[in-house]
Amino acid sequence: MYFYGTTGVNNIGHLEIGGIDTLELAKNFGTPLYVYDTALIRERARSFKKAFEEQQVRAQVAYASKAFSTIAMVQLAEEEGLSLDVVSGGELYTAMAAGFPTERIHFHGNNKSKEELEMALEHKIGCIVIDNFYEIELLKTICQEKTTKVNVLLRVTPGIEAHTHDYILTGQEDSKFGFDLQNGQVEAALTEVLSSEYFNVLGIHCHIGSQIFETTGFLLAAQKIVEKLAEWKETLSFEAKVLNLGGGFGIRYTKEDEPIPPAQYVSEIIKEVKQLVEQFSLTMPEIWIEPGRSLVGDAGITLYKIGSAKDVPEVRKYLAVDGGMSDNIRPALYQAKYEAVLANKPLAVSTQTVSIAGKCCESGDMLIWDLPLPEIEEDDLLAVFCTGAYGYSMANNYNRIPRPAVVFVENGIATLVVKRETYEDLIQLDLPLK
Numbered sequence: 001m002y003f004y005g006t007t008g009v010n011n012i013g014h015l016e017i018g019g020i021d022t023l024e025l026a027k028n029f030g031t032p033l034y035v036y037d038t039a040l041i042r043e044r045a046r047s048f049k050k051a052f053e054e055q056q057v058r059a060q061v062a063y064a065s066k067a068f069s070t071i072a073m074v075q076l077a078e079e080e081g082l083s084l085d086v087v088s089g090g091e092l093y094t095a096m097a098a099g100f101p102t103e104r105i106h107f108h109g110n111n112k113s114k115e116e117l118e119m120a121l122e123h124k125i126g127c128i129v130i131d132n133f134y135e136i137e138l139l140k141t142i143c144q145e146k147t148t149k150v151n152v153l154l155r156v157t158p159g160i161e162a163h164t165h166d167y168i169l170t171g172q173e174d175s176k177f178g179f180d181l182q183n184g185q186v187e188a189a190l191t192e193v194l195s196s197e198y199f200n201v202l203g204i205h206c207h208i209g210s211q212i213f214e215t216t217g218f219l220l221a222a223q224k225i226v227e228k229l230a231e232w233k234e235t236l237s238f239e240a241k242v243l244n245l246g247g248g249f250g251i252r253y254t255k256e257d258e259p260i261p262p263a264q265y266v267s268e269i270i271k272e273v274k275q276l277v278e279q280f281s282l283t284m285p286e287i288w289i290e291p292g293r294s295l296v297g298d299a300g301i302t303l304y305k306i307g308s309a310k311d312v313p314e315v316r317k318y319l320a321v322d323g324g325m326s327d328n329i330r331p332a333l334y335q336a337k338y339e340a341v342l343a344n345k346p347l348a349v350s351t352q353t354v355s356i357a358g359k360c361c362e363s364g365d366m367l368i369w370d371l372p373l374p375e376i377e378e379d380d381l382l383a384v385f386c387t388g389a390y391g392y393s394m395a396n397n398y399n400r401i402p403r404p405a406v407v408f409v410e411n412g413i414a415t416l417v418v419k420r421e422t423y424e425d426l427i428q429l430d431l432p433l434k
């Protein structure tokens with residue numbers, strides 16, 4: 001039996017996380033319930049940071065808050081000395097409500113509105129990652145109106161798509177994000193921002209994909225960008241102070257996944273960049289990264305109460321839980337795979353294969369296909385592992401299902417950090433016809 005993150009079995013045979021019995025958590029906070037072991041989040045944050053410190057490379061490790069954005073999580077990121085990546089006014093607002101130092105906030109997004117950019121400038125956030133020509137003009141106008149100057153990075157698409165073990169080199173990237181590195185777009189953008197009095201151009205950003213288990217894609221991206229930096233030093237007299245290589249470091253969702261430790265990604269990236277800047281006689285830039293799931297993914301589990309069952313003879317057995325695509329849309333959205341156990345008897349021998357369905361009125365609302373489990377009894381509780389990233393942050397109210405509560409556990413102490421939504425919350429913004 002493999003237990004994910006920091007889960008294990010306690011002396012009465014129940015699944016525990018962060019030193020707390022999951023049955024106790026379900027009893028005290030209800031189900032479905034997201035539970036995070038914050039000690040693991042801290043450990044991951046520290047290992048990313050330490051890897052840079054050990055090699056004395058100036059760096060920022062920015063938590064990609066899209067993975068899981070709440071006030072408590074942002075405060076945890078602050079406690080660990082991380083920077084923060086936000087992609088919307090809402091994520092920025094959350095960061096500010098959490099008291100996050102605005103100079104360590106990086107603002108992403110392919111369609112930031114005027115209001116969002118104004119908000120970012122008013123709060124003097126660390127930098128804006130410019131995504132397209134429209135944004136250059138918009139940001140210029142806002143800076144002009146506010147007679148201010150802003151730090152910017154340019155997001156480029158380096159023509160590398162990385163996903164798990166595959167990476168694809170594409171001549172021109174078909175992506176909604178960023179300036180194409182190959183077809184002259186990025187040079188045009190760079191010329192534009194460098195010539196403007198409103199921008200302090202810090203450097204270049206790219207994000208090549210997600211759930212990546214090898215360093216090859218990152219190294220290739222670094223190579224392509226640094227080659228361009230060498231060219232731009234000559235042609236545009238531009239030297240980047242920052243090279244941001246994005247997030248996407250893989251985690252173990254199932255036994256098939258074999259991630260490498262955070263320190264390994266970082267040390268190989270550093271080695272490559274150092275070698276490249278030496279080769280092209282450039283100044284070593286600061287290296288920024290933006291991990292999301294690798295900080296919070298396997299620190300989170302979701303607890304569900306098991307309800308109805310349906311047997312389709314000779315085909316499959318469905319078991320339904322009290323949540324589903326409303327709290328974890330990833331299986332429906334990208335066929336994401338998860339593993340799970342019965343929290344009240346995680347070591348019981350599996351005697352059957354079942355498929356875990358959600359309670360939403362949608363055939364596609366399936367959480368796990370073909371999961372080996374023991375016989376099911378009244379009050380059994382299902383614990384789905386590694387739901388910490390893009391679970392709560394993608395949660396929705398389909399079928400007007402209230403979103404679950406979120407609890408942080410650490411060293412035997414459980415803290416409620418997001419309340420369970422109520423039916424009153426659900427209709428809070430509705431207005432009557434008359």
Ligand SMILES: Cc1ncc(COP(=O)(O)O)c(C=O)c1O
Nearest residue numbers: 064207210247248290291292293
């Ligand atoms: C620009 C950018 N940075 C960082 C991330 C975080 O990726 P991950 O959670 O896979 O680390 C994403 C994810 O979509 C992203 O788009």
